[in-house]
Amino acid sequence: xxxxxxxxxxxxxxxxxxxxxxxxxxxxxxxxxxxxxxxxxxxxxxxxxxxxxxxxxxxxxxxxxxxxxxxxxxxxxxxxxxxxxxxxxxxxxxxxxxxxxxxxxxxxxxxxxxxxxxxxxxxxxxxxxxxxxxxxxxxxxxxxxxxxxxxxxxxxxxxxxxxxxxxxxxxxxxxxxxxxxxxxxxxxxxxxxxxxxxxxxxxxxxxxxxxxxxxxxxxxxxxxxxxxxxxxxxxxxxxxxxxxxxxxxxxxxxxxxxxxxxxxxxxxxxxxxxxxxxxxxxxxxxxxxxxxxxxxxxxxxxxxxxxxxxxxxxxxxxxxxxxxxxxxxxxxxxxxxxxxxxxxxxxxxxxxxxxxxxxxxxxxxxxxxxxxxxx
Numbered sequence: 001x002x003x004x005x006x007x008x009x010x011x012x013x014x015x016x017x018x019x020x021x022x023x024x025x026x027x028x029x030x031x032x033x034x035x036x037x038x039x040x041x042x043x044x045x046x047x048x049x050x051x052x053x054x055x056x057x058x059x060x061x062x063x064x065x066x067x068x069x070x071x072x073x074x075x076x077x078x079x080x081x082x083x084x085x086x087x088x089x090x091x092x093x094x095x096x097x098x099x100x101x102x103x104x105x106x107x108x109x110x111x112x113x114x115x116x117x118x119x120x121x122x123x124x125x126x127x128x129x130x131x132x133x134x135x136x137x138x139x140x141x142x143x144x145x146x147x148x149x150x151x152x153x154x155x156x157x158x159x160x161x162x163x164x165x166x167x168x169x170x171x172x173x174x175x176x177x178x179x180x181x182x183x184x185x186x187x188x189x190x191x192x193x194x195x196x197x198x199x200x201x202x203x204x205x206x207x208x209x210x211x212x213x214x215x216x217x218x219x220x221x222x223x224x225x226x227x228x229x230x231x232x233x234x235x236x237x238x239x240x241x242x243x244x245x246x247x248x249x250x251x252x253x254x255x256x257x258x259x260x261x262x263x264x265x266x267x268x269x270x271x272x273x274x275x276x277x278x279x280x281x282x283x284x285x286x287x288x289x290x291x292x293x294x295x296x297x298x299x300x301x302x303x304x305x306x307x308x309x310x311x312x313x314x315x316x317x318x319x320x321x322x323x324x325x326x327x328x329x330x331x332x333x334x335x336x337x338x339x340x341x342x343x344x345x346x347x348x349x350x351x352x353x354x355x356x357x358x359x360x361x362x363x364x365x366x367x368x369x370x371x372x373x374x375x
Contacts, residue, residue: 007093017300020300028187039085068304076102210283224250226287281310284305286305312332
C-alpha cells in the first residue's frame, strides 16, 4: 500500500508561483508513485476562486477557508479537529512556517517536513514583508519552531541550511537541499505574443543585437532600479544590445524607455507565454542586494532563464546560483570588476548547453524527493 502524503499550504493564492512550486511538485511526486493530495488554506476573500483553481489543476485536493487576519492563524486548528482527511496522513509536507506550526501543534503520529522557501525572519527585518500582519514580533519563534520541531526540512539552498544552523542552533543533518525547479514541458502559443514585441525581437535579430531580458515582478527586492542602471551603462557604451522587461509598469523602466526608446521594451504577458519569449532572447538578468534574504534564496527565474537557453547575468551571493553560474560558465557575475560586460550574441551551442544543464540539474524530474519523503 502506498504511503499517504499531503502537501499543506497556508495563505497563498493559486498563482504562477503556486502552480510551479506546489502543484507541479505534487504532480511529480504522484508520477514517482506517491499517493499525494494538496490541502490549501486560502483567504476567505478569494476562497471560491482559489478552490476552483486548485481543483482544476490538481483533482485530489481540498481547499479550506482560513480565519480572517493573519494574526488569528492559530484559530485554524479547528479544521484539524473536524475535517477527516487530516487524521489519515502519514507524511505531511508543509510549505512555510505557519503551515508547519499548525501541523506540529495539531497532527499526531505524523512525519512533518518543513518546506522552507526562504529566511522568513530575515525577510521581515530586511523588507518588512509582514508589516501590518500582527505577527511581526512572533516570526522568529514561528520560524524557529518550524525548523527545530519538524522531523525533516527542505531547504532551497545550502545557505538556507547555514542560516538555520546559525540562528536556530540545529545540526542540519535532517535537511535536504531541493532548489526551486521547473517542469520541462513549458510551452507557449506564438500567435498570442503581441505583434509589437515580435517586431522588437525581430529587429534586434536582424541587426545581430543581443537581447537581455528581465522577467519578474517589480517588488523592492527585484532591484529594477539597479537593473535599469546596468542597462543604461551597457547601452551608452555598446552599440547593439537591447533590453526587454517582462514586468508590470515601473517608473525606473519607463524613464529608461524614454531615454532609449528603440532599445528598451516593456510589457507584461501571461505566464504561459513567458518561456517562448525567453527562448527568443540571449541573456537573462537578476540583480539582488547583498543581504541574508538573497543569500539564502533560490529565485526560480534563474532556472527559467537557463531552461530557455539564456546566459545569466547575476549578482554575487544569490543563493547557490551565483557560484553555480560561475563554476559552470553559464553566464556573467555582475560585480565591480565586471560592471559593464560585453554582451555579444551567444552561439547556438552555448544556448543548447545551458538548456541541457537546466534539464539535468534544475528540472523537477531531476529532484530526489524519494529519500526525503519516508514515513
